[in-house]
Amino acid sequence: MPTVTENLQFWSVYDWKLEGNEWNVGYGGTRAAWQFAILPRIQRFVPCDHLLELAPGHGVWTEYLRPLARRVTLVDLTPRCIEFCRSKFGEENMSYVVNDGRTLAGVADSTIDFAFSWHSLVHAEHEVMRSYVKEICRVLKPGGMGLIHHTNYGEFAAPRDDRPAVPNDHWRGVDMTAEKFRNDCAEFGLQCVYQELVPWGSLEPVDCFSLVQRPRPGQQLRPAVVDENPFFWQHIRLGLALDCRYREVPVPIPAT
């Protein structure tokens, strides 16, 4: 069970020499991950004024997100990661917070237009995600949006009559599920707009991207649309194939 303490210990001594690019090999590299996995899911919400990235590690996504916001706030549990990001991205239009792994203390109420996290909170248990749901609701501006990658592994951690348990090969939170995320959103007044359940190292949908919105005053919460996408990885490969096809077209006169 990856606790906050275990996460802090693990990421503090992790060998960051590849700076997070090592997790993007399966997409065809970091640029492909950004272009074909992340950007299509967030492009309606950027550019924006103030973007929060939760758990940036060494900032592989910050590099792409930074030009898409007037101001970026990075929050991470591991001091070493925040120090690295500070030296990489500097102070201009950037804010940095080392947090307790549960709250967004240091981020003011109703100040964030778009909250983002990818590849990180999959290692968080339900108790942590529940706290972040509440905190994301607090820091988003009314109408502000968020896309949060978390795990749904809790649905598959134990065997059932019709199938064995799915091995926890990717250090997922064992008691976290998409349903718990939706329920927490409803409890804390955050609109869970859409959940995309995706496979991760197995055929089962063990991970989830949740799109959330802080309601505007008077806006009623509605049930989330929940959608399983077994073709998540195939979509990325189709995007890559198209990209390669056009990259290789010989252009007789260099384009201006």
Ligand SMILES: C[S@@+](CC[C@H](N)C(=O)[O-])C[C@H]1O[C@@H](n2cnc3c(N)ncnc32)[C@H](O)[C@@H]1O
């Ligand atoms: C697998 S790395 C991913 C980093 C980055 N998102 C990427 O894709 O390269 C996990 C990051 O999440 C951070 N982290 C883990 N648990 C956290 C928590 N509960 N709250 C905040 N940050 C956390 C770690 O410190 C680390 O920087």
